Amino acid sequence: MEVIELVGTIRERMQTLRCSGKRIGFVPTMGALHEGHLQLLRASAQENDVTVCSIFVNPTQFNNPDDYKLYPRTMEQDIALLESVGCDILFAPHAEEVYVQQPLLQFSFGPLETVMEGEHRPGHFNGVATIVGKLFHFVQPHRAYFGQKDLQQVAIVKQLVQTLSFDVELVRYPTIREADGLAMSSRNKRLDPEQRQIAPVLHHALQLAKEQLGQKPVYSIKATVEAYLAGTGQVELEYFEVADPDTLQPLQEVGPQQEVALCIAAFVGSVRLIDNILVNLNEG
Numbered sequence: 242m243e244v245i246e247l248v249g250t251i252r253e254r255m256q257t258l259r260c261s262g263k264r265i266g267f268v269p270t271m272g273a274l275h276e277g278h279l280q281l282l283r284a285s286a287q288e289n290d291v292t293v294c295s296i297f298v299n300p301t302q303f304n305n306p307d308d309y310k311l312y313p314r315t316m317e318q319d320i321a322l323l324e325s326v327g328c329d330i331l332f333a334p335h336a337e338e339v340y341v342q343q344p345l346l347q348f349s350f351g352p353l354e355t356v357m358e359g360e361h362r363p364g365h366f367n368g369v370a371t372i373v374g375k376l377f378h379f380v381q382p383h384r385a386y387f388g389q390k391d392l393q394q395v396a397i398v399k400q401l402v403q404t405l406s407f408d409v410e411l412v413r414y415p416t417i418r419e420a421d422g423l424a425m426s427s428r429n430k431r432l433d434p435e436q437r438q439i440a441p442v443l444h445h446a447l448q449l450a451k452e453q454l455g456q457k458p459v460y461s462i463k464a465t466v467e468a469y470l471a472g473t474g475q476v477e478l479e480y481f482e483v484a485d486p487d488t489l490q491p492l493q494e495v496g497p498q499q500e501v502a503l504c505i506a507a508f509v510g511s512v513r514l515i516d517n518i519l520v521n522l523n524e525g
């Protein structure tokens with residue numbers, strides 16, 4: 242695997258590959274790789290001629306300085322994992338070069354950024370859109386792979402691609418979970434053993450809500466989830482929403498034919514985790 246750190250070098254390399262007719266698959270990450278990332282990379286390796294992974298803990302998308310400081314960084318182990326799944330190129334740029342020009346562009350994603358992650362992490366999606374846009378320019382992928390775990394991020398990137406006319410096909414990959422249901426996430430590495438044991442309650446709460454969908458009104462389902470998590474005594478709920486899976490806008494009512502996204506964010510100790518599931522009521 243080639244490891245490239247400089248923007249000029251990745252641009253040149255990708256230009257050459259594109260000119261020789263190679264199809265480029267791209268998996269942007271912040272590192273501390275786990276099986277969720279590896280599945281995205283395997284899908285890319287299968288569906289493209291060349292797979293590029295980026296590892297960059299992007300400072301502009303962190304609204305909480307401690308979260309940035311404590312974000313797990315495991316570069317040596319990441320390189321070994323990338324080699325094990327046949328990744329061709331790792332792009333690991335430096336913040337000084339990525340953010341050489343200031344100030345940052347301000348994006349506007351309308352209603353998408355006023356709910357859930359947008360509401361609770363001010364500036365987060367502006368940082369995500371900025372870095373994803375830059376990475377798309379550097380890597381020039383034909384396809385880019387994103388996880389459903391960050392469902393709202395996928396919608397933001399989709400809007401970014403449409404608004405700025407990037408010629409990139411987006412692939413949304415299902416959430417990969419631990420055996421006990423916990424969605425894999427780099428931040429799981431920050432959980433102590435007791436917190437790790439309790440963390441699957443986020444997923445359990447989503448399952449509980451799913452069972453009640455179509456039977457009970459949305460406000461009552463929300464109350465059930467709140468009471469369930471409060472009962473654990475160790476998890477602080479930030480939000481639970483029943484949302485439209487495309488617009489991510491909260492739904493007050495759910496129709497019999499509807500597909501909905503059940504989305505949750507909660508603190509386990511000082512670690513903030515998110516999760517979601519998609520439910521199609523039509524499928525019984």
Ligand SMILES: Nc1ncnc2c1ncn2[C@@H]1O[C@H](COP(=O)(O)OP(=O)(O)OP(=O)(O)O)[C@@H](O)[C@H]1O
Nearest residue numbers: 270271272277387388390391416417425426427428
């Ligand atoms: N469990 C998972 N299943 C599928 N895709 C995932 C999973 N976890 C992360 N991804 C995807 O991998 C890409 C890189 O994510 P990132 O590096 O932020 O990792 P992460 O595990 O989401 O970390 P964290 O949530 O702690 O920031 C994103 O598109 C993300 O949605």
Ligand SMILES: CC(C)(CO)[C@@H](O)C(=O)[O-]
Nearest residue numbers: 269270271299369372391
């Ligand atoms: C897409 C991304 C790599 C941008 O920094 C990040 O938000 C992530 O890892 O999901």
Ligand code: BAL
Nearest residue numbers: 271302303365391394
């Ligand atoms: N996986 C989303 C990136 C973030 O939480 O900042």
